Amino acid sequence: MDVLLLGDVHAxxxxxxxxxxxxxxxxATSLVTGVAVAVSGVIGFxxxxxxxxxxxxxxxxxxWLLPLAVVVGAAFLVFADCLARALIAPEELRxxxxxxxxxxPFFLFLLLRHRREGLL
Incomplete structure (x- = not known):
């Protein structure tokens, strides 16, 4: 995948x-994303x-990116779950x-940035 970042001709x-x-x-990415969202719901987002x-x-x-994404993604979900349970305790935020x-908001930021840079 790193070689593809150099461009089609170089790759x-x-x-x-x-x-x-x-x-x-x-x-593969479409299938894995679809399965993740189907199994876990919107948190697969x-x-x-x-x-x-x-x-x-x-x-x-x-x-570095792929292994770190797995670890940081899992840690982020644990943090978000703890936050969801604590924000309006004793109730639970989904x-x-x-x-x-x-x-x-993050995806909106990415979309606006790409549009501003002329990538979309």
């Missing part, structure tokens, strides 16, 4: 079948937020509501 020049790898990555935040903090290198309140 192809080092022997990567760009079209095939992209197709496999898109299908966090799996889309954390990698974007980490990429801004540590850079695009997937050897975890999906809390993650949506955090995730929606």
């Amino acid at each position: 192809a020049s080092v022997g990567v079948d760009v079209v095939r790898v992209r197709r496999v990555l898109i299908i 966090v799996g889309l937020i954390i990698p974007h935040i980490l990429r801004r903090l540590i850079g695009p290198h997937h050897q 975890l999906g509501v809390l993650t949506a309140l955090i995730g929606a």
